Amino acid sequence: MIDSSTNLANTSSNKPHNYHEQSQIDQTLRLREVLKTLPPFVKDYFRAMEPKSSARTRINYAYDIRVFFHFLMENNPVYKNYTIDRFTPQDLENLEPVDIEEYLEYLKVYKRDEDGELITNGEKGLARKMSSLRSFYGYYFKHRIIQKNPTLLVDMPKLHDKAIIRLDTDEVALLLDFVESAGEHLTGQALNYYKKTRDRDIAILTLLLGTGIRVSECVGLDIKDVDFKNNGIMVTRKGGNQMVVYFGDEVAEALKNYMAGDREAATPLPGHEQALFLSTQRKRMGVQAVENMVKKYARQVTPNKKITPHKLRSTYGTSLYKETGDIYLVADVLGHKDVNTTKKHYAAIDDNRRRKAASAVKLREI
Numbered sequence: 001m002i003d004s005s006t007n008l009a010n011t012s013s014n015k016p017h018n019y020h021e022q023s024q025i026d027q028t029l030r031l032r033e034v035l036k037t038l039p040p041f042v043k044d045y046f047r048a049m050e051p052k053s054s055a056r057t058r059i060n061y062a063y064d065i066r067v068f069f070h071f072l073m074e075n076n077p078v079y080k081n082y083t084i085d086r087f088t089p090q091d092l093e094n095l096e097p098v099d100i101e102e103y104l105e106y107l108k109v110y111k112r113d114e115d116g117e118l119i120t121n122g123e124k125g126l127a128r129k130m131s132s133l134r135s136f137y138g139y140y141f142k143h144r145i146i147q148k149n150p151t152l153l154v155d156m157p158k159l160h161d162k163a164i165i166r167l168d169t170d171e172v173a174l175l176l177d178f179v180e181s182a183g184e185h186l187t188g189q190a191l192n193y194y195k196k197t198r199d200r201d202i203a204i205l206t207l208l209l210g211t212g213i214r215v216s217e218c219v220g221l222d223i224k225d226v227d228f229k230n231n232g233i234m235v236t237r238k239g240g241n242q243m244v245v246y247f248g249d250e251v252a253e254a255l256k257n258y259m260a261g262d263r264e265a266a267t268p269l270p271g272h273e274q275a276l277f278l279s280t281q282r283k284r285m286g287v288q289a290v291e292n293m294v295k296k297y298a299r300q301v302t303p304n305k306k307i308t309p310h311k312l313r314s315t316y317g318t319s320l321y322k323e324t325g326d327i328y329l330v331a332d333v334l335g336h337k338d339v340n341t342t343k344k345h346y347a348a349i350d351d352n353r354r355r356k357a358a359s360a361v362k363l364r365e366i
Contacts, residue, residue, distance in 0.1 A: 018274070019220040019284065020236045027055035034062040039069065039087035045139045054239060064132035070113055071106050072099075092137060093146040097153040104130065104157065126157040164345060165305055166315040172209055175301045179205060182297070196262070196280055201293055203258035204277060207233075208294075208309055210251035212316030212334050214238075215290050215309035222274040223263070226255060237335045245333065314345065321346050 017025065035043055042065065049058055069087060072079040076099065079091070107121045107129055121129065134151045141149040167175065179202050183194045208218060217235040225234040231252050232244040247255075259276075268275060268282050275284035291309055298307035305311075313334070321330045331342040 018222065020240065023220075024055055024240075027059060031055055031059050031062060034059060034066070037084065038062065038066055039084055041087070041089055042136075045136055048139060049135075060128075061132045061135065064129045065136055067107070067110075067129070068103060068133055068136075071103050071110070075102065075106060089140050089145045092140060093148050095150050097150045100133070100150050100154045103133075104154070123157050123159050127159055130154075130156055161344075164314050164318070165307070165311050166318050167209075167302065167305070167307065167311070169319070171302055171305075172315065175297060176202065176205060176209075178301050179297050182300075193280070197293075199254075199258040199262050200277060201297070203254045204290060205294070205297070205312070206251050206254035207247070208312040209316055211245050211247050212313045212320070213245055214313065214335070215287050218309070219277060219285050219287055219290060221276040223259070223276050224274065226259070226276065228252060228256065235335075239337075243335065317342070318346065 031046070035046060042062075046058055046062065049061070053061075069084055072087075072091075073082050073084070078094075079087075104126060107126055109118065109120050111117065112119050130151070137146070137149045137151045140146045179198070183191055183198065186194050204218060207213070208215070211233070213233075213235055217237065220236055221233060227233070227244075230244075230246070231248070232246045234242055235245050236242050263276070263278065266278050266282060268278055272278065272282065272284045277285045277290075279285050279289055294307060294309050294312065298305070317330055317334055320333065321327065324330070327342055327346065328339055330336075330346070331339040334342065336342045
Protein backbone atom coordinates (compact mmCIF):
# COMPACT_ATOMS: atom_id res chain seq x y z
CA MET A 1 0.00 0.00 0.00
CA ILE A 2 1.36 3.44 -0.98
CA ASP A 3 1.42 6.08 1.77
CA SER A 4 -0.88 8.92 0.63
CA SER A 5 1.36 11.59 2.17
CA THR A 6 4.35 10.24 0.20
CA ASN A 7 2.23 10.18 -2.94
CA LEU A 8 1.18 13.79 -2.38
CA ALA A 9 4.77 14.85 -1.87
CA ASN A 10 5.82 13.06 -5.07
CA THR A 11 3.04 14.76 -7.01
CA SER A 12 4.32 18.15 -5.83
CA SER A 13 7.84 17.39 -7.07
CA ASN A 14 6.73 16.00 -10.46
CA LYS A 15 4.49 18.92 -11.39
CA PRO A 16 5.32 22.57 -10.70
CA HIS A 17 2.85 24.31 -8.39
CA ASN A 18 2.25 27.96 -7.79
CA TYR A 19 2.86 29.46 -4.37
CA HIS A 20 -0.68 28.94 -3.09
CA GLU A 21 -0.96 25.36 -4.33
CA GLN A 22 2.39 24.49 -2.76
CA SER A 23 1.37 26.16 0.52
CA GLN A 24 -1.81 24.07 0.56
CA ILE A 25 0.20 20.88 -0.01
CA ASP A 26 2.73 21.76 2.72
CA GLN A 27 -0.01 22.62 5.22
CA THR A 28 -1.96 19.46 4.45
CA LEU A 29 1.12 17.31 5.09
CA ARG A 30 1.83 19.26 8.27
CA LEU A 31 -1.73 18.74 9.48
CA ARG A 32 -1.37 14.99 8.99
CA GLU A 33 1.73 15.02 11.18
CA VAL A 34 -0.09 16.98 13.92
CA LEU A 35 -3.06 14.59 13.79
CA LYS A 36 -0.69 11.71 14.59
CA THR A 37 -0.16 13.36 18.00
CA LEU A 38 -3.91 13.49 18.79
CA PRO A 39 -6.44 10.81 19.80
CA PRO A 40 -7.49 8.71 16.78
CA PHE A 41 -11.16 9.72 16.99
CA VAL A 42 -10.45 13.42 16.25
CA LYS A 43 -9.72 12.65 12.59
CA ASP A 44 -13.48 12.48 11.94
CA TYR A 45 -13.85 16.08 13.12
CA PHE A 46 -11.04 17.40 10.93
CA ARG A 47 -12.34 15.48 7.92
CA ALA A 48 -15.73 17.14 8.41
CA MET A 49 -14.04 20.56 8.74
CA GLU A 50 -12.18 20.31 5.45
CA PRO A 51 -14.82 21.59 2.98
CA LYS A 52 -15.46 24.80 4.95
CA SER A 53 -12.00 25.73 6.27
CA SER A 54 -8.45 26.31 5.11
CA ALA A 55 -5.59 23.95 5.94
CA ARG A 56 -4.04 26.73 8.04
CA THR A 57 -7.22 27.02 10.15
CA ARG A 58 -7.32 23.26 10.67
CA ILE A 59 -3.67 23.23 11.77
CA ASN A 60 -4.35 25.98 14.31
CA TYR A 61 -7.38 24.11 15.63
CA ALA A 62 -5.36 20.90 15.87
CA TYR A 63 -2.69 22.63 17.95
CA ASP A 64 -5.38 24.14 20.19
CA ILE A 65 -7.09 20.81 20.75
CA ARG A 66 -3.76 19.11 21.46
CA VAL A 67 -3.13 21.68 24.21
CA PHE A 68 -6.54 20.77 25.67
CA PHE A 69 -5.75 17.05 25.89
CA HIS A 70 -2.32 17.76 27.34
CA PHE A 71 -3.97 19.97 29.94
CA LEU A 72 -6.25 17.09 30.96
CA MET A 73 -3.33 14.66 31.32
CA GLU A 74 -1.29 17.15 33.36
CA ASN A 75 -3.97 18.67 35.58
CA ASN A 76 -7.00 16.40 35.82
CA PRO A 77 -6.53 13.47 38.26
CA VAL A 78 -8.87 11.26 36.20
CA TYR A 79 -6.52 11.41 33.21
CA LYS A 80 -3.22 11.47 35.08
CA ASN A 81 -2.17 8.04 33.77
CA TYR A 82 -3.65 8.46 30.29
CA THR A 83 -1.68 8.49 27.05
CA ILE A 84 -3.04 10.62 24.22
CA ASP A 85 -4.35 7.61 22.26
CA ARG A 86 -6.57 6.45 25.17
CA PHE A 87 -9.02 9.35 24.91
CA THR A 88 -12.46 8.65 23.46
CA PRO A 89 -15.50 10.89 22.79
CA GLN A 90 -16.99 9.68 26.07
CA ASP A 91 -14.14 11.41 27.92
CA LEU A 92 -15.37 14.69 26.43
CA GLU A 93 -18.83 13.96 27.78
CA ASN A 94 -17.54 13.18 31.26
CA LEU A 95 -16.13 16.67 31.75
CA GLU A 96 -18.05 19.38 33.61
CA PRO A 97 -18.18 23.13 32.92
CA VAL A 98 -15.76 23.69 35.80
CA ASP A 99 -13.18 21.58 33.94
CA ILE A 100 -13.50 23.89 30.94
CA GLU A 101 -13.16 26.93 33.20
CA GLU A 102 -9.98 25.46 34.70
CA TYR A 103 -8.68 24.94 31.17
CA LEU A 104 -9.26 28.61 30.33
CA GLU A 105 -7.37 29.60 33.47
CA TYR A 106 -4.52 27.24 32.50
CA LEU A 107 -4.28 28.82 29.03
CA LYS A 108 -3.31 32.19 30.45
CA VAL A 109 0.18 30.83 31.21
CA TYR A 110 1.47 27.34 30.44
CA LYS A 111 4.58 25.54 29.22
CA ARG A 112 4.62 24.13 25.71
CA ASP A 113 5.39 20.39 25.72
CA GLU A 114 7.69 20.37 22.69
CA ASP A 115 10.31 22.80 23.99
CA GLY A 116 9.20 23.93 27.47
CA GLU A 117 8.68 27.51 26.25
CA LEU A 118 6.36 29.58 28.43
CA ILE A 119 3.21 30.46 26.46
CA THR A 120 0.86 33.27 27.45
CA ASN A 121 -2.56 34.09 26.01
CA GLY A 122 -4.38 37.38 26.14
CA GLU A 123 -8.11 37.70 25.66
CA LYS A 124 -7.84 37.21 21.87
CA GLY A 125 -5.81 34.00 22.24
CA LEU A 126 -8.18 32.67 24.91
CA ALA A 127 -11.20 33.43 22.72
CA ARG A 128 -9.70 31.58 19.74
CA LYS A 129 -8.80 28.50 21.77
CA MET A 130 -12.25 28.46 23.35
CA SER A 131 -13.78 28.79 19.87
CA SER A 132 -11.69 25.81 18.72
CA LEU A 133 -12.88 23.72 21.66
CA ARG A 134 -16.54 24.70 21.17
CA SER A 135 -16.35 23.74 17.51
CA PHE A 136 -14.71 20.43 18.43
CA TYR A 137 -17.35 19.57 21.04
CA GLY A 138 -20.10 20.85 18.73
CA TYR A 139 -19.27 18.28 16.04
CA TYR A 140 -19.65 15.28 18.37
CA PHE A 141 -22.72 16.77 20.05
CA LYS A 142 -24.40 17.49 16.70
CA HIS A 143 -23.76 13.94 15.51
CA ARG A 144 -25.11 12.54 18.82
CA ILE A 145 -21.84 10.85 19.66
CA ILE A 146 -21.94 12.68 23.00
CA GLN A 147 -25.03 13.79 24.90
CA LYS A 148 -23.51 16.73 26.82
CA ASN A 149 -21.62 19.81 25.67
CA PRO A 150 -20.13 21.57 28.71
CA THR A 151 -18.43 24.24 26.54
CA LEU A 152 -21.85 25.84 25.93
CA LEU A 153 -22.19 26.45 29.66
CA VAL A 154 -18.95 28.42 29.88
CA ASP A 155 -18.90 32.07 28.81
CA MET A 156 -16.60 33.08 25.99
CA PRO A 157 -13.75 35.38 27.10
CA LYS A 158 -14.73 39.03 26.70
CA LEU A 159 -12.92 40.87 23.95
CA HIS A 160 -12.23 44.57 24.45
CA ASP A 161 -11.95 46.81 21.44
CA LYS A 162 -8.46 48.15 20.83
CA ALA A 163 -7.59 51.33 19.04
CA ILE A 164 -6.53 50.71 15.44
CA ILE A 165 -2.85 51.48 14.99
CA ARG A 166 -2.14 52.98 11.58
CA LEU A 167 0.08 55.51 9.89
CA ASP A 168 -1.08 59.08 9.51
CA THR A 169 -0.86 60.68 6.07
CA ASP A 170 2.37 62.51 6.86
CA GLU A 171 3.88 59.31 8.33
CA VAL A 172 3.19 57.41 5.10
CA ALA A 173 5.16 60.03 3.17
CA LEU A 174 7.94 59.99 5.78
CA LEU A 175 8.23 56.19 5.59
CA LEU A 176 8.54 56.10 1.81
CA ASP A 177 10.94 59.05 1.77
CA PHE A 178 13.08 57.37 4.42
CA VAL A 179 13.35 54.12 2.44
CA GLU A 180 14.31 56.05 -0.68
CA SER A 181 17.11 57.97 1.07
CA ALA A 182 18.23 55.61 3.88
CA GLY A 183 21.45 54.82 2.04
CA GLU A 184 22.83 58.28 2.79
CA HIS A 185 23.42 57.20 6.39
CA LEU A 186 24.87 53.75 5.66
CA THR A 187 28.33 52.44 4.85
CA GLY A 188 30.05 49.15 4.02
CA GLN A 189 28.04 45.93 4.09
CA ALA A 190 24.87 47.66 5.29
CA LEU A 191 25.02 50.04 2.31
CA ASN A 192 25.56 47.16 -0.13
CA TYR A 193 22.55 45.28 1.29
CA TYR A 194 20.42 48.43 1.10
CA LYS A 195 21.33 48.99 -2.56
CA LYS A 196 20.36 45.40 -3.38
CA THR A 197 16.96 45.64 -1.69
CA ARG A 198 15.98 49.34 -1.96
CA ASP A 199 13.80 49.18 -5.08
CA ARG A 200 12.23 45.90 -4.00
CA ASP A 201 11.39 47.25 -0.54
CA ILE A 202 9.92 50.47 -1.97
CA ALA A 203 7.80 48.39 -4.36
CA ILE A 204 6.50 46.20 -1.52
CA LEU A 205 5.75 49.08 0.84
CA THR A 206 4.07 51.12 -1.90
CA LEU A 207 2.01 48.09 -2.95
CA LEU A 208 0.88 47.32 0.62
CA LEU A 209 0.03 50.97 1.32
CA GLY A 210 -1.61 51.50 -2.07
CA THR A 211 -3.80 48.38 -2.23
CA GLY A 212 -4.31 47.09 1.33
CA ILE A 213 -3.51 43.51 0.33
CA ARG A 214 -2.48 41.03 3.02
CA VAL A 215 1.20 40.19 3.42
CA SER A 216 0.43 36.55 2.50
CA GLU A 217 -1.20 37.78 -0.71
CA CYS A 218 1.83 39.99 -1.43
CA VAL A 219 4.45 37.24 -1.12
CA GLY A 220 2.26 34.90 -3.19
CA LEU A 221 2.33 37.19 -6.23
CA ASP A 222 3.92 35.96 -9.43
CA ILE A 223 5.24 38.20 -12.22
CA LYS A 224 2.31 37.17 -14.44
CA ASP A 225 -0.15 38.42 -11.79
CA VAL A 226 0.81 42.05 -12.51
CA ASP A 227 -1.19 43.74 -15.29
CA PHE A 228 0.11 47.21 -16.12
CA LYS A 229 -2.40 47.64 -18.95
CA ASN A 230 -5.23 47.76 -16.43
CA ASN A 231 -3.11 48.62 -13.36
CA GLY A 232 -4.24 45.55 -11.46
CA ILE A 233 -2.85 42.52 -9.66
CA MET A 234 -4.44 39.11 -9.38
CA VAL A 235 -4.39 38.10 -5.71
CA THR A 236 -5.45 34.84 -4.09
CA ARG A 237 -7.59 35.68 -1.08
CA LYS A 238 -8.20 33.68 2.08
CA GLY A 239 -10.06 30.52 1.12
CA GLY A 240 -8.44 30.42 -2.33
CA ASN A 241 -10.71 32.89 -4.15
CA GLN A 242 -8.96 35.02 -6.75
CA MET A 243 -9.65 38.70 -7.26
CA VAL A 244 -8.19 41.59 -9.24
CA VAL A 245 -7.07 44.46 -7.00
CA TYR A 246 -6.41 47.72 -8.82
CA PHE A 247 -3.61 50.16 -8.01
CA GLY A 248 -2.76 53.78 -8.77
CA ASP A 249 0.09 55.44 -10.63
CA GLU A 250 2.44 55.59 -7.62
CA VAL A 251 2.21 51.83 -7.15
CA ALA A 252 2.62 51.25 -10.89
CA GLU A 253 5.78 53.37 -10.96
CA ALA A 254 7.33 51.56 -7.98
CA LEU A 255 6.53 48.13 -9.44
CA LYS A 256 7.85 49.01 -12.91
CA ASN A 257 11.07 50.39 -11.42
CA TYR A 258 11.69 47.20 -9.47
CA MET A 259 10.61 44.77 -12.19
CA ALA A 260 12.61 46.46 -14.95
CA GLY A 261 15.68 46.72 -12.73
CA ASP A 262 16.58 44.32 -9.92
CA ARG A 263 13.91 41.70 -10.71
CA GLU A 264 14.82 41.56 -14.41
CA ALA A 265 18.52 41.21 -13.54
CA ALA A 266 17.97 38.47 -10.93
CA THR A 267 18.51 34.77 -11.59
CA PRO A 268 16.04 33.00 -9.28
CA LEU A 269 16.76 29.55 -7.88
CA PRO A 270 14.82 26.63 -9.41
CA GLY A 271 11.21 26.67 -8.27
CA HIS A 272 11.22 30.43 -7.67
CA GLU A 273 11.38 31.66 -11.27
CA GLN A 274 7.85 33.10 -11.28
CA ALA A 275 7.99 34.85 -7.90
CA LEU A 276 7.55 38.62 -8.07
CA PHE A 277 9.46 39.48 -4.90
CA LEU A 278 12.76 37.70 -4.34
CA SER A 279 14.99 37.57 -1.27
CA THR A 280 18.72 38.20 -1.48
CA GLN A 281 19.03 34.39 -1.58
CA ARG A 282 17.11 34.50 -4.90
CA LYS A 283 14.10 32.71 -3.41
CA ARG A 284 10.50 33.89 -3.08
CA MET A 285 10.24 36.18 -0.08
CA GLY A 286 8.30 34.78 2.87
CA VAL A 287 5.79 36.45 5.17
CA GLN A 288 8.34 36.74 8.00
CA ALA A 289 10.88 38.46 5.73
CA VAL A 290 8.36 41.13 4.69
CA GLU A 291 7.24 41.62 8.29
CA ASN A 292 10.86 42.13 9.40
CA MET A 293 11.49 44.58 6.55
CA VAL A 294 8.42 46.68 7.39
CA LYS A 295 9.32 46.79 11.09
CA LYS A 296 12.94 47.70 10.32
CA TYR A 297 11.99 50.81 8.37
CA ALA A 298 8.88 51.78 10.35
CA ARG A 299 10.63 51.96 13.72
CA GLN A 300 12.99 54.58 12.29
CA VAL A 301 10.05 56.78 11.29
CA THR A 302 7.43 56.03 13.97
CA PRO A 303 9.29 54.52 16.97
CA ASN A 304 6.22 54.81 19.21
CA LYS A 305 3.97 52.83 16.87
CA LYS A 306 4.47 49.11 16.31
CA ILE A 307 3.89 49.05 12.57
CA THR A 308 3.44 45.70 10.80
CA PRO A 309 2.21 44.86 7.30
CA HIS A 310 -1.28 44.46 8.77
CA LYS A 311 -1.07 48.02 10.11
CA LEU A 312 -0.26 49.18 6.57
CA ARG A 313 -3.45 47.39 5.49
CA SER A 314 -5.38 49.28 8.18
CA THR A 315 -3.78 52.52 6.96
CA TYR A 316 -5.05 51.88 3.44
CA GLY A 317 -8.54 50.89 4.64
CA THR A 318 -8.79 54.04 6.75
CA SER A 319 -7.68 56.30 3.88
CA LEU A 320 -10.11 54.66 1.45
CA TYR A 321 -13.02 54.95 3.87
CA LYS A 322 -12.25 58.60 4.61
CA GLU A 323 -12.13 59.36 0.87
CA THR A 324 -15.24 57.41 -0.17
CA GLY A 325 -17.38 56.92 2.96
CA ASP A 326 -18.41 53.61 1.36
CA ILE A 327 -17.94 50.79 3.89
CA TYR A 328 -19.09 48.17 1.35
CA LEU A 329 -16.42 49.26 -1.12
CA VAL A 330 -13.76 49.07 1.62
CA ALA A 331 -14.96 45.57 2.61
CA ASP A 332 -14.84 44.42 -1.02
CA VAL A 333 -11.38 45.81 -1.75
CA LEU A 334 -9.92 44.42 1.50
CA GLY A 335 -11.47 41.02 0.82
CA HIS A 336 -13.64 40.94 3.96
CA LYS A 337 -16.38 38.34 3.54
CA ASP A 338 -18.50 40.02 6.22
CA VAL A 339 -18.99 43.79 6.09
CA ASN A 340 -19.49 43.76 9.88
CA THR A 341 -15.77 42.94 10.20
CA THR A 342 -15.02 46.14 8.29
CA LYS A 343 -17.55 48.19 10.26
CA LYS A 344 -15.97 47.06 13.53
CA HIS A 345 -12.52 48.22 12.39
CA TYR A 346 -13.64 51.63 11.18
CA ALA A 347 -16.31 52.47 13.76
CA ALA A 348 -14.15 55.27 15.20
CA ILE A 349 -14.16 57.07 11.85
CA ASP A 350 -17.94 56.72 11.69
CA ASP A 351 -18.13 58.35 15.11
CA ASN A 352 -16.11 61.32 13.87
CA ARG A 353 -18.37 61.63 10.83
CA ARG A 354 -21.44 61.62 13.09
CA ARG A 355 -19.91 64.34 15.25
CA LYS A 356 -19.35 66.51 12.18
CA ALA A 357 -22.92 65.82 11.05
CA ALA A 358 -24.21 67.25 14.34
CA SER A 359 -22.94 70.70 13.43
CA ALA A 360 -23.51 70.47 9.68
CA VAL A 361 -27.17 71.41 9.77
CA LYS A 362 -27.95 74.98 10.90
CA LEU A 363 -31.39 75.60 12.34
CA ARG A 364 -31.13 79.38 12.21
CA GLU A 365 -28.75 81.58 10.34
CA ILE A 366 -26.89 83.90 12.72
